[in-house]
Amino acid sequence: MATLSLEQVTKVFANGVEAVSEFDLFVEEGEFVVLVGPSGCGKTTLLRMVAGLEELTSGTIRLGGQIVNDVSARDRDVAMVFQNYALYPHLNVLDNIAFSLRVRGVPKHQRHPKAREAADVLGLTAVVLRKPAQLSGGQRQRVAMGRALVREPAVFLMDEPLSNLDANLRVQMRSEVLRVQRRLGVAALYVTHDQTEAMTMGDRVAVLRGGTLQQLATPQELYENPANLFVASFIGSPPMNLYEGEISGSADRLVLSLGSQKLALPAESGHRHRVLEAGRGRKLVAGIRPEDLTVADGETADQQATLTALVELVELLGNESLVHFSTDATRVRNNTGGAWTPDATAHGEIVGASAAEGVARIDPRVPVATGDRVALVVDVERIHFFDAETGATIGATDQSPTAPQQPS
Amino acid sequence: MSGRHKKTAVRWLSTLVAFVAVAIMLFPIYSIIVASFESTVTLFSTKFHFFPYHPTLANYQTVLLGTQSGTATSVTISGNQLGHVLTSFEIALGTALLTLAISVPAAYALAKYRLRVTVLFVGALLLAQIVPSIVLATSLFAILLKTHLVNTLPGVIICDGTYAVPFGILVLRAFLFGLPNELMHSARVDGASEWQTFRMIVIPLARSAIVTVAVFAFLAGWGDFIFALTTLNGASFEPITLGIYSFLGNYQANWGAVMAAGVVALVPAAVLLVIAQRYIATGLTAGAVKG
Ligand SMILES: Nc1ncnc2c1ncn2[C@@H]1O[C@H](COP(=O)(O)OP(=O)(O)OP(=O)(O)O)[C@@H](O)[C@H]1O
Ligand SMILES: [Mg+2]
Numbered sequence: 001m002a003t004l005s006l007e008q009v010t011k012v013f014a015n016g017v018e019a020v021s022e023f024d025l026f027v028e029e030g031e032f033v034v035l036v037g038p039s040g041c042g043k044t045t046l047l048r049m050v051a052g053l054e055e056l057t058s059g060t061i062r063l064g065g066q067i068v069n070d071v072s073a074r075d076r077d078v079a080m081v082f083q084n085y086a087l088y089p090h091l092n093v094l095d096n097i098a099f100s101l102r103v104r105g106v107p108k109h110q111r112h113p114k115a116r117e118a119a120d121v122l123g124l125t126a127v128v129l130r131k132p133a134q135l136s137g138g139q140r141q142r143v144a145m146g147r148a149l150v151r152e153p154a155v156f157l158m159d160e161p162l163s164n165l166d167a168n169l170r171v172q173m174r175s176e177v178l179r180v181q182r183r184l185g186v187a188a189l190y191v192t193h194d195q196t197e198a199m200t201m202g203d204r205v206a207v208l209r210g211g212t213l214q215q216l217a218t219p220q221e222l223y224e225n226p227a228n229l230f231v232a233s234f235i236g237s238p239p240m241n242l243y244e245g246e247i248s249g250s251a252d253r254l255v256l257s258l259g260s261q262k263l264a265l266p267a268e269s270g271h272r273h274r275v276l277e278a279g280r281g282r283k284l285v286a287g288i289r290p291e292d293l294t295v296a297d298g299e300t301a302d303q304q305a306t307l308t309a310l311v312e313l314v315e316l317l318g319n320e321s322l323v324h325f326s327t328d329a330t331r332v333r334n335n336t337g338g339a340w341t342p343d344a345t346a347h348g349e350i351v352g353a354s355a356a357e358g359v360a361r362i363d364p365r366v367p368v369a370t371g372d373r374v375a376l377v378v379d380v381e382r383i384h385f386f387d388a389e390t391g392a393t394i395g396a397t398d399q400s401p402t403a404p405q406q407p408s
Numbered sequence: 409m410s411g412r413h414k415k416t417a418v419r420w421l422s423t424l425v426a427f428v429a430v431a432i433m434l435f436p437i438y439s440i441i442v443a444s445f446e447s448t449v450t451l452f453s454t455k456f457h458f459f460p461y462h463p464t465l466a467n468y469q470t471v472l473l474g475t476q477s478g479t480a481t482s483v484t485i486s487g488n489q490l491g492h493v494l495t496s497f498e499i500a501l502g503t504a505l506l507t508l509a510i511s512v513p514a515a516y517a518l519a520k521y522r523l524r525v526t527v528l529f530v531g532a533l534l535l536a537q538i539v540p541s542i543v544l545a546t547s548l549f550a551i552l553l554k555t556h557l558v559n560t561l562p563g564v565i566i567c568d569g570t571y572a573v574p575f576g577i578l579v580l581r582a583f584l585f586g587l588p589n590e591l592m593h594s595a596r597v598d599g600a601s602e603w604q605t606f607r608m609i610v611i612p613l614a615r616s617a618i619v620t621v622a623v624f625a626f627l628a629g630w631g632d633f634i635f636a637l638t639t640l641n642g643a644s645f646e647p648i649t650l651g652i653y654s655f656l657g658n659y660q661a662n663w664g665a666v667m668a669a670g671v672v673a674l675v676p677a678a679v680l681l682v683i684a685q686r687y688i689a690t691g692l693t694a695g696a697v698k699g
Contacts (some may be wrong), residue, residue: 053593073596080597086590090612100598103608366634 002064002154003029003052004187009059010366011045011211018044021211023059027155030185032178033216034202036192036234042211043191044083047157050189063154079148083159083191085140087132093119094128096361097233098144117151121176137164137329145173149180156181156188162197174201187348196237199223207231229332229391232287232384238322240384241293241358241367245286246329247276256286256383257328265380272395276385285332287384290322294362295368306375314368321364326357414628437674439550444667451663467668470655476642489669492651495561496630497676499647502565503572503629504622510569511576516610518577519584520592530581533574545638552639559643572625579624582609583617619687623680630677648673668687 004027011020014242020041027033035043048054050061052073062067068076079100094115095102101111106184119128122142132140140254141164148156161177162170178201181188192198198205199219207214207222226232232240247265249255254265254276265276276284294309296306309325360376385394409594443451444467453461471489518526527576548567557563587610595605611618633649652669655662668682 048593051593051597053597073593073603074599077599078596078597080594082590082594084588084590086588086610088591088595090615099595099608103595103598103600103604147594151598153497205584 002187003027003062004155004189005060005062006046006050007060007062009049009061010304011047011049011054012055012057019211022108023211023213025206025213027187027189029187030182031200032181032188032190032203034192034205035189035208036195036198036205037208037214039193041208045211046208047080047159047189047191047342050155051078051406052079064135077154079151079153080157080158081148081159081161082164083400085132085144087140087143089132092125092129092131093146094136095141096132096143097150099146100147100151103399104352114150115146118146119331121149121180122146122173131190138169142173143258145177151218152184155185156186156190158188158190159353160191160193163193170197177201182371195237199235205235207234209234225394226362226384228393229287229386232386232393236289238290238359240289241285242285242287242332242386243327243358244332244388245284245385246282247280247284249280251277254280255327258286258307259327261307261329263307263378263380263383265383270395272385275395279394280286283388285386285388286387288319288358288378289382289384290359290361292360293358293376293380294379295360295362295366296377297366305380307378309358309374309376311368311370311372311374313370318364321362321366321368322359323362323368323374324357325360325374327372331357421663438662440670440674441669444569444664444671446664446667448521448662448664451667464664467662467664470662470665471668471672489648489651489672492646492648493672493676495645496647496649496673497565498561499632499636500626500629503568503632504626506565506569507572507576507625508622510573512611512614513606515577515580515584516606519581519587520589524666530578533577536570536574537578541571541574541634545634548635549638557639559640561645563639564632564647565629567639568629568632569625570586572621572628576621576625579621580614583614583639587613608697616687623684627677627678630673 004025006023006025008022009020010018011027012018023046026031026116035046037043039323045054049056052068052071054073056069061078063078065072068073088099091099094112097118098106098111098115101114116125116128119125122145124139124142124146127135132143141161145158145161148158157178162173165173176199177190190201192201195253199222202219204216205219205222207218209230215222217225217227222231222235224334226235228239229242233242243258247254248257249264252267254267254273256263256265267273293307307327307329309327311323311325313324315322315324362368386392387394417651439456442457442460445463445465446457447464448489450457450461481495518530535573545567548570552558552563552567557566591609591613595609630647631649632647636647636650640650648669652666652673655665655669
């Protein structure tokens with residue numbers, strides 16, 4: 001049991017790829033930190049550096065306060081679940097799980113019961129004597145988990161350990177992983193692509209992009225106060241609707257223009273308001289979460305805060321409906337699932353004036369059909385604003401110390 | 409002709425070609441076996457017999473027991489060959505062990521640790537394969553003379569190793585390249601030392617390649633003639649490849665006994681190959697990593 005801290009950790013590979021840049025992270029004893037980010041953003045590289053499998057180009061890694069930069073992998077006492085399992089093909093499930101005990105000289109009659117216990121927890125009881133080649137992908141993944149669980153390491157490192165499981169098993173394993181981690185009180189660093197996993201499992205979530213930390217915060221904080229455009233577009237499903245916008249109007253009555261439509265902003269006195277006021281006439285990016293949109297029911301609609309939209313598609317999900325709509329506002333997209341670049345913000349990806357899409361998450365009992373022209377009421381209090389140049393959240397200065405690092 | 413017929417035809421044709429090739433390759437062995445049951449007189453008749461014309465066990469008697477084969481024309485120069493078979497076995501086993509002891513760790517190091525000299529080293533190994541053993545034999549003899557290893561078993565074994573070790577390294581290295589690095593990394597994170605990783609992960613996984621190399625080295629030692637001839641100079645022991653020569657005198661030769669000795673030399677090697685077949689060329693890494 002120990003804390004884990006990374007200070008200014010940087011990795012530049014021999015081929016010049018800077019996979020991780022000046023990364024800072026502190027994981028408390030017993031804390032579960034999730035790393036999320038698009039493919040190739042350096043998550044695996046980061047874990048491998050913590051495990052001692054990859055040398056740091058610069059920076060410091062501490063385990064329990066001790067600098068471990070030069071400590072070999074075998075002496076670091078970390079357990080790692082590899083992205084591609086890395087099971088020992090010549091050993092059966094039991095021996096795979098017990099391998100770490102075997103190399104520490106634990107005799108067979110002691111290590112096998114322990115391994116069997118881990119196998120039981122993971123639902124592998126029926127296959128303990130099989131070799132990896134005779135297991136399904138999900139079973140292999142669980143064996144890989146088992147190898148980490150059987151130890152009582154200083155830190156758990158898990159690289160997308162549940163990605164190959166079916167939905168049910170994944171949900172079940174999520175709580176199982178958390179239960180074991182809580183019981184051992186071990187610091188854990190957990191990589192995933194799946195934001196549901198990130199949001200439900202992480203005490204804190206670190207969002208990475210291109211090797212740099214974008215934001216490190218609790219899931220709730222991340223969702224409500226994204227530090228920048230990237231985090232805003234990456235976290236949340238369906239993602240935040242992002243439009244190019246412009247502020248105008250008088251100081252006490254600011255107006256946001258999205259395409260031809262205008263939304264009156266409430267008069268607030270905060271820092272953000274002042275920044276918006278100062279930025280009048282400049283392009284910015286406005287973000288609206290799908291749940292901050294509701295369908296106006298005719299008469300009561302406040303004309304000052306509605307978007308007129310054309311319904312393109314309605315997805316009925318039972319407890320909610322996802323209404324896909326188009327407006328004439330210019331949409332800013334986090335294209336290719338994350339490879340969004342800051343300069344792309346300025347222009348966004350203009351999808352065509354009439355085809356700009358958005359999603360609203362609404363009450364399924366509200367009658368809406370494809371082809372309808374509807375007025376969507378915007379919760380103007382909850383609109384997010386981002387600098388069109390840097391992508392940084394506007395007015396985010398009074399935030400926690402985990403605040404944004406600007407993408408360079 | 410429809411596609412399916414064409415396929416069948418191709419299959420038959422390739423089977424036929426393979427069959428013919430095997431027949432051609434095995435024919436000398438077949439004829440040695442036949443000849444080993446013939447008397448030398450029959451052997452020198454102008455007609456080839458597919459079955460022994462006058463089957464006799466006299467040649468085997470000569471080879472195994474050292475008794476005379478009572479015909480007036482046959483010569484009996486030497487005693488039985490069993491001692492030679494044993495010597496051959498010792499040389500072959502020694503060569504196999506020496507080869508494994510050097511080539512398995514060397515191949516692992518060359519495959520998994522990136523060093524600048526690796527390329528040069530591997531090039532040198534390939535070069536060593538090209539030099540004919542007869543060229544090496546003279547310089548090796550000089551070395552053995554200095555180290556007092558002439559006329560000793562280790563001497564012959566080392567010489568045979570000069571051929572088998574480079575081959576073993578190259579084969580094993582190619583195989584070890586295919587082992588996913590994650591396995592070694594995983595073992596390291598699990599707390600295994602380099603040596604434990606090598607012993608518990610690498611060796612078991614490379615088993616088939618190791619057996620292949622061991623068999624090759626064994627056969628190289630078993631069939632070696634040149635090095636035995638050059639390094640054993642009036643030693644008290646000789647492998648069967650030299651022992652056979654005792655049936656060939658200056659004026660007369662007992663070809664029947666030579667054939668029988670050939671068969672005796674063949675059997676252990678053949679048995680070994682059949683046993684080892686099971687382990688050779690079977691992949692073992694299925695299921696290690698995703699995909
Ligand atoms: N050994 C290496 N040599 C050179 N470049 C590498 C090496 N390993 C990774 N990279 C590069 O470093 C970057 C980060 O890779 P990494 O594997 O850490 O990404 P990741 O976030 O784990 O992605 P994924 O989600 O797809 O697993 C990538 O651009 C990758 O191409
Ligand atoms: Mg990865």
